[in-house]
Amino acid sequence: RQHTMSLAEHAQRVVAEFDFDQNAVQKSVDEFLREMDEGLQNEGTELSQIPTYVTAVPNGTEKGLYMAVDLGGTNFRVCSVNLHGNSTFTLTQSKTPIPHDLMVAKTSKELFSFLAKQIEAFLKEHHEDHYFSHIKRRNTGETQDQEIFSLGFTFSFPVNQVGINKGMLMRWTKGFDIHDTVGKDVCALLQKEIDALHLPVKVAALVNDTVGTLMARSYTSPGKSHALLGAIFGTGTNGAYVEKLSKVTKLVSSTAKAGTYDDSTGEMIINTEWGSFDNKLRTLPNTPYDTTLDKDSNNPGIQMFEKRISGMYLGELFRLAVVSLIHDPNTPFTSSETGPTGSESKTTTRIPATSPVFKQWGIDTSFLSLCASDTSASLNLIRESLASDLQIPDVSPEDARALQAIAGAVVRRAARLSAVAIGAIVLNSGRLDEGEQDVDIGVDGSLVEFYPDFEGLVREALRGVKGIGEREKRVRIGIAKDGSGVGAALIALVAAGRA
Numbered sequence: 001r002q003h004t005m006s007l008a009e010h011a012q013r014v015v016a017e018f019d020f021d022q023n024a025v026q027k028s029v030d031e032f033l034r035e036m037d038e039g040l041q042n043e044g045t046e047l048s049q050i051p052t053y054v055t056a057v058p059n060g061t062e063k064g065l066y067m068a069v070d071l072g073g074t075n076f077r078v079c080s081v082n083l084h085g086n087s088t089f090t091l092t093q094s095k096t097p098i099p100h101d102l103m104v105a106k107t108s109k110e111l112f113s114f115l116a117k118q119i120e121a122f123l124k125e126h127h128e129d130h131y132f133s134h135i136k137r138r139n140t141g142e143t144q145d146q147e148i149f150s151l152g153f154t155f156s157f158p159v160n161q162v163g164i165n166k167g168m169l170m171r172w173t174k175g176f177d178i179h180d181t182v183g184k185d186v187c188a189l190l191q192k193e194i195d196a197l198h199l200p201v202k203v204a205a206l207v208n209d210t211v212g213t214l215m216a217r218s219y220t221s222p223g224k225s226h227a228l229l230g231a232i233f234g235t236g237t238n239g240a241y242v243e244k245l246s247k248v249t250k251l252v253s254s255t256a257k258a259g260t261y262d263d264s265t266g267e268m269i270i271n272t273e274w275g276s277f278d279n280k281l282r283t284l285p286n287t288p289y290d291t292t293l294d295k296d297s298n299n300p301g302i303q304m305f306e307k308r309i310s311g312m313y314l315g316e317l318f319r320l321a322v323v324s325l326i327h328d329p330n331t332p333f334t335s336s337e338t339g340p341t342g343s344e345s346k347t348t349t350r351i352p353a354t355s356p357v358f359k360q361w362g363i364d365t366s367f368l369s370l371c372a373s374d375t376s377a378s379l380n381l382i383r384e385s386l387a388s389d390l391q392i393p394d395v396s397p398e399d400a401r402a403l404q405a406i407a408g409a410v411v412r413r414a415a416r417l418s419a420v421a422i423g424a425i426v427l428n429s430g431r432l433d434e435g436e437q438d439v440d441i442g443v444d445g446s447l448v449e450f451y452p453d454f455e456g457l458v459r460e461a462l463r464g465v466k467g468i469g470e471r472e473k474r475v476r477i478g479i480a481k482d483g484s485g486v487g488a489a490l491i492a493l494v495a496a497g498r499a
Ligand code: ADP
Pocket: 233, 234, 235, 236, 310, 311, 312, 313, 364, 365, 366, 367, 369, 444, 445, 446, 447, 450, 451
């Protein structure tokens, strides 16, 4: 007679597969520190450690009116940001979908002239006085520098940045494909079209969204302390942090790049591109579900850290784990039915072949947040969502509990991996050893914003890291909203200030 294990018993095994214990966290932190150093010295390393040419972070006293634009995917956003100089700001914004034919246009000019036209429309609508007084003066031959808006350009594609407002596109991603842009300086392309329209705008800075998050947090965080790290936990994951300039030896030794940045602060913000930390899996956990996810992805073998942490992947990891249980003939989903005699009998739930649970990417990471937020005894939220979103009806409370445990294990591991990056960067800074100051971190992205107590899970792992321990309390983590707007404006300010 075959013994049939319950789903709960099998779930326990899967939960254990997602363990990433304190010892493993520590090994990974050590590896992260090693890769950080390696990336500061050499090109082509796992952590890219890209110099951003931003050499100062704000303290909340910055003032003035700046512009920011964001080209990231489906929308182009234009905004103006009024920094009040007291850690607060007001932001005016417009958002336009990018026509598909421009994403795959024949020439860069078609896309970039469209972007410049959006900036023109924004100025006419929201800064009419400014716009027209500039036009009038220009016609009378007067020019006044203070009338020129400094603009921060958030451009979320891989660029080889060689100056604060200079960077060559390496390749398009996310559905864009315009041949002649590759290898060109995207700031110059935008400036050319802005100038063709005679707009009072100077592209002052090229910005990565993680750097924007760091700047935004540093400006708005209480206590005027300089933030250390800006981190994204959204579709992808990445972080940018403040590094000692003297440690960025690959930059200092490059004569071609010398003199293109202000080195008076002795610091520079580094974009780690940590999504590709430990691609060789020296220390990262690797379940059968991780292996399948990677094999079936469009970039196998790369972004291995990101594939265990970010919103794009966690729902899929959970799905793969659940499918492995469904396909195991010994683990039937059970549902409770009350028989005609009043006795309870268990039957196997049939899951239709059309259920999203059988489709790649069929389960969104927001489902994992829903699982964590269901505190009801009978897990009604989860069971309703299983029925309506995943076509799995009549799941018993005990099976829903088993699925909840698996979902929790996937995210718990992700949070502990996030703590590896955060912990290593905190340790590398030495700031916990300097007095009693808090170490400030700005974060953004749906996972950290909406998953119940993601931060608590990160902290639990941080406490176990050698050199952090109880001092985890001095690590302050705060959501930095509007990073791409305020952050880019702040970088434009820094850039304009030294121009
Ligand atoms: P982006 O990173 O693209 O700027 P977001 O920060 O909103 O945008 O991240 C989107 C990602 O977050 C998607 O992968 C999505 O699956 C995931 N996500 C959306 N809502 C939630 C939620 N409530 N809980 C956890 N993850 C979520």
